[in-house]
Each structure stands twice: as C-alpha cells, then as structure tokens.
Amino acid sequence: MTKRETVEKIRKILLEEKAKILAKLERAREEQNAAREKQAVGDEVDSAVEMEMENLKVALSGMEVQRLRQIEEALRKIEEGTYGYCEECGEPIEEGRLLAKPFATLCISCKEAKERQKF
Ligand SMILES: [Zn+2]
Incomplete structure (x- = not known):
C-alpha cells in the first residue's frame, strides 16, 4: 500500500x-x-x-x-x-501505527522518549 x-x-x-x-x-x-x-x-x-x-x-x-x-x-x-508526520521531529509516522492509531501525532521513538520523560 x-x-x-x-x-x-x-x-x-x-x-x-x-x-x-x-x-x-x-x-x-x-x-x-x-x-x-x-x-x-x-x-x-x-x-x-x-x-x-x-x-x-x-x-x-x-x-x-x-x-x-x-x-x-x-x-x-x-x-x-x-x-502522518511527527509533530516533534517531522519524520513520517509509520503507516502501521497510523492505521492502528489514526490520531497519533508522534512517531514511535518520540512517543517513547516522551513516555520516558514522564517517569
Ligand atoms: Zn518523531
């Protein structure tokens, strides 16, 4: 696709x-x-x-x-x-991720980085 x-x-x-x-x-x-x-x-x-x-x-x-x-x-x-572009780094968000979470505004790595910051 x-x-x-x-x-x-x-x-x-x-x-x-x-x-x-x-x-x-x-x-x-x-x-x-x-x-x-x-x-x-x-x-x-x-x-x-x-x-x-x-x-x-x-x-x-x-x-x-x-x-x-x-x-x-x-x-x-x-x-x-x-x-479909990450709001943090501007890289395209993986298509599989978008299909699973159409409202995702961050790519996986930025999201993980953000989650790490929380803890
Ligand atoms: Zn990103």
Whole structure:
C-alpha cells in the first residue's frame, strides 16, 4: 500500500467515525429532551437517579466531543498534506501505527522518549 492509499483509507475511517459520533450525540440529545419532558410531568422521586444519568451522559458526550475534535484535526491535516508526520521531529509516522492509531501525532521513538520523560 502506498502512503497515499493509506491516508485515503484513514480518511474514510475518520469520516465514518465522525458520522457515528454525530449520530450518537444526536441520539443522546433526543433522549435528554425526552427525559426532560418526562421529568416535567413526573414527580420528584426519580430525579436523583435521572440527575446521575444526566451527568453520565454529559461526561460521555464530553469524550465524544473531544474525539470529534481529534477527528477534525486529523482531517484538516490530511487536507493540508501534513497528516502522518511527527509533530516533534517531522519524520513520517509509520503507516502501521497510523492505521492502528489514526490520531497519533508522534512517531514511535518520540512517543517513547516522551513516555520516558514522564517517569
Ligand atoms: Zn518523531
């Protein structure tokens, strides 16, 4: 597989992932609206549980939104032609690594160097 083919494949994966997240967020929003309507007519007994569910959903959608940003960033880089290069050393990131982790912004050696710094 050429680099271009790999990037094209990743672009498709990213677009699919993006569509999935958008659909999930949309569904969560609808559920939230439905829950709110139910809460308006119901009594207060279940509201603590529902609050918890609400918080969970907000946390979840926070993660989704962050993932969405990563996707947008990767897609932007693909458009610009800067996708797949290490942000530290500027070397191309291994294609196998990109396929496994499409949001990787560092090559293996820079990532390992960074991880070593942490400890
Ligand atoms: Zn690097």
